[in-house]
Amino acid sequence: MELWGRMLWTLLSGPGRRGGTWGWAFSSWQPHSPLAGLSSATELVRHWTGVFEKRGIPEARESSEYIVAHVLGAKTFQSLKPILRTQPLTPQQLKCIQELSSHRLQRMPLQYVLGEWDFRGLNLKMVPPVFIPRPETEELVEWVLEEVARRSHTVGVQGSPLILEVGCGSGAISLSLLSELPQSRVIAVDKEAAAISLTRENAQRLQLQDRIWIVPLDVTLEGSWTHLLPWGPVDLVISNPPYVFHQDMEQLAPEIRSYEDPEALDGGEEGMDVITHILTLAPQLLKDFGSIYLEVDPRHPELVSSWLQSHPDLYLHLVAVRRDFCGRPRFLHIQQSGP
């Protein structure tokens, strides 16, 4: 194989180990390199899809499409102008794609590879090990927005509704609520320093920092939530708490197991540990008839229902269960009614 062919092969077939030499390798065969057939976005996607498939990387096609699109400045491959898909890429772009793809080959979740992802139209920075927002959670926010709109007396009033998010992670839930409810205020808590930091950064990126208080707090610690009392009773509590059953943790895909914070996932034996803590503290922080919205495991609606029944002193009732787009019971609306 000619020299250029060999270089091309090593470049394209795996994680680069000769970092510095890539730049040299490219400059020596530009612009006379016969790379034309392999250097368009479409060709690159085809190539990397093949590489990912061969290495057993899940979502091979999607991963390569997103990586190439990202390098070309687009959110999805399909949204790229057709002409951008067929014209040759620069050596810089090729190098970038190669680097990102090498991370994906290590089973890094795509959102960490790209360092950003979208949630309900908001672009958020993503940094391991802070939990990556899931698409189901977009529906949790949708539900809350519908309910808030229904209670029209809270809409349009400054500072209303006042929302507490438990376990804010990257800030996805809080920031999308703030952005879609211009009068709302949010108190966002998380026990993980990296999550606090990332939520702060995302709030700044979106210029929502004026309406959010981001507080490092572990709600499972005795009495910790009393620090929140001064902020006054809240209209609603929202959370996507760690709800994976402990025994299921080891079955998670390598992407999740190796890169995301296990504490953001592991809910204990029945996945209920953090959920029950939230339900216990909520009545102290909620206004009368305030609501709690949770994303949970499909086995939880029953478990939560019976748990609430055995804790009547909380005056909490499971009002509604909503299914996600896969038809699984995924979201709970619990309401406080009473002393």
Add this chain to the structure above:
Amino acid sequence: MSGASRATFFMSTPGLFRFPAPLTRIRTVPWGLQLWEKLTLLSPGMAVTLVPMAGKRDCPPLLSLDENELEEQFVKGHGPGGQATNKTSNCVVLKHVPSGIVVKCHQTRSVDENRKRARKILQEKVDVFYNGENSPVLKEKREAEKKKQERKKRAKETLEKKKLLKELRESSKNVH
């Protein structure tokens, strides 16, 4: 954008596919059996006068899509979902069963947004399918193309006039 129907019907049967074309023309269009059966439900002898409703000039209504006639596919059922899964594929595949038209939308990173856009694109394609040349979609395209050609023509004419003028000036200079 779900446009208002351009036809008025006596019956507003849910799922009844509304269309603006005169009844006689319908027979030549490959309607799904389901739709034909629905048509025969109309009481015999009832004058089904399909009166096209005036649409706004800038926003002509398209045939509306009936959700019952759509088949949708997006990534679902792969693994437990929620926190236990991390999927990035949110491509939506939407099929209009009566016509067989399929749209694939992966324009955004949101399943919800892709669903909305898929419906919009599908609505346009279905309208063209049933209305052919009369579809506002094609009419708008023809109009846009016409305007573009006119602009090109005018620009060319202006350029030629300038050229001619320049030549005249040059030649008159030489004469003197």
